[in-house]
Amino acid sequence: MLLGREDDQRAIDALIAAARLGSGGALVVTGDAGIGKSALLDDAVARAEGFQVLRVTGTEAERDLPFAGLAELLRPVTDRIEDLPHPQATALATALALRDGDEVDRFAVSAGVLTLVASLAERRPVLGVVDDALLLDRPSAEAIAFTCRRLLADAVLVLVAVRDPDAAPWSSATPHRRTLAPLAPDAAELLAEAAAPAGLDPHQRRLVLELAEGNPLAVRELVRDPGRLIGPVPDAPPLVPQVLAEAFGERLSRLAPQDVAVLLAAAVAAGDLAVVARACAADALDLHALERAEHLGLLTVTSARVAFSHPLVRSAVYAAASTEDRRRTHRIVADVLPAGDADRRAWHRSAAALGPDAAVADEVEAVGRRAARRGAHAVAATAHERAAHLSTSETVRARRFLAAGDAAASAGEDANALVLLDQALRHDPSPHVAARARLVEGTAAARGGHLRDARDVLTAGGAEAADAAPGLALRMYAEAVDACLYLLDVPGAVRAADAIERLLAAGETDDDASAVAVASVAVGMARILAGGGGIAPIRRGVQLLATLPTRDVPPGWDVIGSLFLRESGAARSLVADALEQGRAAGAVGTLPHLLHHVARDDATTDRWQQAAAGYGEAISLAREFGQVTELAASLAGLAWVMARQGRTAECLAAVDQARQLDAADDVRMGEAWIRFAVAELHLGAGEVTTAIEEFAGVTAWLEDLGVADVDLSPVPELVEALCRGGRSDEALPFAVPYLEQAERKGQPWSLARAARVRGLLAPVDDVDGPFAQALELHAGTLDVFEVARTHLVYGERLRRARRSVDARVHLREALETFHRLGAAAWADIATAELNATGLSVRRREAGPVTELTPRELQIALLLADGRTTREAAGALFLSPKTVEYHLRHVYTKLGIGSRRELAAALRESP
Template sequence: MIMRGRGAESALVHRLLEGARAGMSGVLVLRGDAGIGKTALLDHAVASASGLQVTRVAGVEAEQELGFAAVHRVLLPFLGARAGLPGPQRAALETAFGMVGGAAPDRFLVGLAALTLLAESARERPLLVVCDDAQWLDRESLDVLAFVGRRLHADGIVALFALRDDAAAPPTLTGLPELRLGRLPESDALALLMDHADGGIDQVVAERIIAEAAGNPLALRELAQGPHVVEAGFAEPPALGRRLEARFLRRVHDMPVLTRTVLLTAAADATGDRHLVRRAVRHRMGAGNDDIAEAFEQAEREELLTARPAPGASAFRHPLIRSAVYGGASRAERRSVHAALAAVTDAHAEPERHAWHAAAAADGPDEQVASALHGCAERARNTGGYLAQAAFLQRAADLTDDPVQRTARLLEACAAALMAGAPHRAEELLSRLPAPGPAIPVLGAHADRLGGLARLMLGGDGAVRLLLDAALVLSEHDPGAGRDTLLEAFDAAMVAPRSGPDAGALQVAGAALTAVACRTAPAPGADVCVPDLLLDGHARLVAVGHREAAPSLRAALAAMRLPGAEEGGAVRWSLLGMIAAVELWDIDALGECGRRYADAARGHGALRMLQISAHANATSEVFRGNLAGAEAHFAEFKDIADATGADPRFSHPTDVMLHAWRGDEPATLSAVAAQRELYPELPGGIQVQLARAALVVLGLGGRRYPQAQAAAQAVLDDPPPHCGGLSLPGLVEAAVRNGDQGVARRALELLAERATASGTPWASGLLARSRALVAPDSEAEGLFQEAAAHLAPTPLLTEKAHTDLLYGEWLRRQRRRHDARSLLRRAHGQFTSMGAAAFAERARLELRATGEQARKRGAGTERHLTPQEFRVARMAARGATNQEIATDLFISASTVEYHLGKVFRKLGVSSRRQLAASLPQE
């Protein structure tokens, strides 16, 4: 059956359902005005889903604050199979649903558990997941379901979401395939009007109704009913939802008191449990069962309630009816209904719902209810429902009379909102603090800290200043909190789009060094923790120099590599640790921390930590010359960003170094342009430095030395606090090629200071190679050989090949063609194998100048695979099972099977044993 006026939309839904029957997956977000037909299209999908399992949920405003409530309803039919989930997934799911106690789970591990559970069920029979009024789902559930939607591929699952146009778009749904429902064509509107008209409608009235309904199916249906036909008093289409609500409300007001009470009680209840509604009505009105049953029947006859709502569907015929009933009641009526619901809700079995109804019934401060809400907030935190925790705490604050305690609860609510990744919510909570601010300085500092973190997440101005001000106060009262806030300020100074001249990394470093100097020295032999070492190291790096910073940074990296460190507090500061490894040119620390912290993140489902580790692993693989592996890690980084609903403008240009080493000029310049657009006033930020280093690599590979020098010059003129060292060797090389010995020597001096402080083989090799470029011919060869010796035991294939190239070029200019050929041949082979096309061409031209033609080599077979296929293939070649691959890559086992099938066909292999020989060696 095709819906009237929705042929194209129905056909799209049918194609998705057919795809599920064939084992593929699809997701679709339906958007449109209230009453435009979203729910009707969902109903049509359910009716058309023959042969499919169906699980359905409808968002309810009153349940928005109960964490994981909606996803619990979605998964309820499948929870009996949870014993088959991998251990960490099962524990996360059961903890989120309050089935067991434990540490708060990462919501994305809950999402992976939901995906696995749904995908395993779909193996038996395809599955349709329907989420109506998604704007009213609790945030934790929406995050989980959106995560599932982004990971669907070859699972036999269709996920449909519907949300109103007049609602704020949930950011987690951004980027999913979307279908906007518009007004019905006039011919279909007329046909629909006649379908629902009570008796005939003359042409004049019909035209008036069609014009005023603006093609909205619900308005047409309502205006077609009986004597109301001639009351078409609607104004412009933007007000249509409110006008429809007013119309429904007039109908409700015409009903008996008991029927109105039934409707209001049902609107205030989020469970859809009619037995609970009946008990609450009986408690409030003292009515008998027969009278209450008759009230329900009247509401059904008037088409306000549905007689037999499907599991997960709303009891109201349309969400506008629910909002009209609830919004049209007086505050006293709503309080009375919530009091009745609280009275009949078991406070032991459902403490959250009981407390929420009790709070809605309160008429002023009530510490007993506030304390109950605070207890609910603690339970929500323990299940990972941070937005639910924030909501309970906010409501508790509203009912708290003591101003200091009210402020403390609001600050706690704000912190929970930030943990949930909801900075706008956090800022709104901070705006509720008593003006001009808390009387207690520590509370004011905590407010500044939370405000700074919120601004950082939103990319707004002033984050560093707020964090720095907070740290200065907290350091006096709570040194641990002060230290953590200074580390957060360093994070912000590295990545914030704008920080201001009086609040940057240098100001944070000064405050940090003062705090470190004032701190009591640890007892002899006592362990110094990672955060203390990182704070001291980064502060000295910014304010003093690499030589003074290196001991603390080395100690921090050593502590981060201790057994089990990735399971402890070091995780929180892993970004600062990875940057320390880059500053010290420590490829071993970067690679080991990246791998270990990534493994720990996968085990815990901690996607944000996995993102940091994925970027570290990608960077490490770039320098190792494994560009295919780096592409897979960068793809994982972006994949996680997309799965978590992050802004792709920030995440997608981060693979700029990979593009530069591949010699892909359009992709490199595009990523650099994106970084400049996002960070126009941030000369020292790490993303800007990566973009600058990429331009240097691109220029050197293409033998465009003036461009390479121009890109790196800012590092010399205004040395950035972090990651500027990546450009220094290239600046020396470019300046020498341009005949600018002054710049070359200045860059070499700065490089020598940093490399000597580091002392790693990588740093020593770069320093010797750069010295060779500016040295007289009598000294250059020894320095080139020294560089090669330093780099030989390292895995740094890009640096080894680059050194061979530079040494070979020098030998050719010395007319030692025979000696040059072997080095240039090796460099050409290495660059070609890794896919560094521009450098390979530079080596080929140099080799040709010696009188030898280099053999052309094709791209490796791994380039025929997508990044996801390559990641799946690499893990399968190592012996991982499908479920292990699915867990690590946050996809389903069915999708792993699908990708492996494509890998086998592309590589021409028939078993996992053959994969290892078909993939590049790491």
């Protein structure tokens, strides 16, 4: 029985009871070595009667074996993997080496784990136990943490024991933590009396309690040999791990050298008894040494495993061995491993290598390639790095460091990626290696929010690679333009675009269709940002991308190009298709970028509900995956939607979160949207003077940056605000250059807004022409909010010209659209204008849909669209029970009880 842990036991009992009732979750148990974390987990397993128990203990020996921990955790239920949706089943089975397959997305593996565990919980509650979590291989840890974050309404409880609660990924796996404190003196004394082989005299008891400092393992170890107890040095009490290490070391010294060699084999073989037995036979060692070690309390032997009593015992065994003995043991274990265990054999041979060894390096590199295919990029990075160190050729060493850096970047380990890429360049500074290194470095910097660094690295890399690797140079210049777009760095974007055009004109990249297509889109983006005509190259690029296999299209570029075109049709449909493909494939890591762009697209149509939900999901995933640039941009986009709906609190909350990010200064595009949103908020609320100041400030700021893209300009809103404030005479200096820019761009969306500006400033007798032209141009776009704004100001001008009957037509159109979009503040303005024409129109209250959280709204939209609960769960990487949990809240808030009513409520509500 456990002593002194009654409070901890009660807390876990409450979690077990909640999980049994379908309210799951996770708990991270922290504390020093020997404090009793494992014992508490063992106690929880004993108390969880009727639960399906899945358990794994991390080990140092398997830390670099991809998904080794996950394979052990799921070993009792691997037969259920085939019941998962096909993409998840494929990803998970491939990751666990249950089948061969193409490279899988590491997040798809995580999604598969979640779905598997949730499906198990539909039969009986599940208890997941993860001990020594810091020793798990990184891919397994990430997959388990991903699952922990999504446990809400499933009969699943996951208990994780870890020393350092701030270590990734466990620091973000769950907000629930419990730190085990040292035992109280009375409990420690009871434990000492119970654990002592013979009674302790008072002096020995006092020394045990002083030295152990309430650490249960230290108490048990110290009372085994009370004769060797000595008092602590004054003012320098020994650390508990030191006390334990000394205790274990002393017990090891009682064994014969040949017996210690058997323990070393067990430590190297990760406790696999069959492998230990074969290693002992190969080295003429007596396997019965394990019994003698077991008698000393150093380990426990079962039918298949050798389990050391504590990780410190294994550490003591390994540390006590000479370097030569370690290498020799690794070599023997490698030789006796089963034929199919290639990864483990390669790692052992690499540990046995005395220096560079080309053959071993090849084996370890193969481990890295297999790990990458299974989505275990962190392990792949380690393998490629080890292979690089073992390489005998400088060129090969550089190639392997490059692969390691690429894998580290894919794993989200950007700092480590930079170190590895630098190593690659030290060994081979050739242009091709430099180009690949710079591309990885630059894209990683951009993803992490370091856009200035990304721009500089990519631009310099493109220049260096132009002659030797023109295709890679095009990619780098294109990515540099994308970074400049977020930075609103017009000169940087133009320089990169000029360089692209020089390369394209040289005609040396025609065989790289993907690079050419992406570069064409980038050129158009840069030209538009600078106020030029960039539609033609974007259209060429989008058309070329549409002809390429999906695997050849760099993530997001087809989406970006389509959105820049602001057109309906096949090109724009690529946006939604890309998102659906990402969901179907379980490519969770690509979703923040796609969701951000799809939400931006929805926000410029009549799909504002979908835009808010999409931004909410992008924010959640980007925060989870550390994609700072997409997080900042999505928060800004959400603020923009909330402002137009007049939801002040939500808008300002998103603004505050975005501006608190470290990347806020770099993501100027997001800042532009934020400032636009704040100004819109004031204008919709009737705070005209403040709105004028805000819009004028944004306009001046964009001009200072050299941004001449008319679609980013708030001049139409500024002119409207000036007219509302009776200051239309101040509008002309803003309007004239804006109208010129719109004509130069020549797109319907820009031209419609320009025509509205002319209508606002036209003499009262000449308003019909420009407004009619604006509405005709709007008909070629999908942005219904812009149409409504034109109807509103047209109606306002007609009413002031005493043409009330004509005004009502346009004001009613505006009002209906504002109501449909949920633009409450603008609906109020339209209502007031209609009433001023002599009608009596009542204000409509906002519907209850506005009370839904982003997650609830996302689920409601998917289910109302006809998806089943399981389909919605798969799309959002949640469990079906969690979807049902949120759906109950949706029903309660909307006052409905069926999915048919849900679809109707969403249709009727903005």
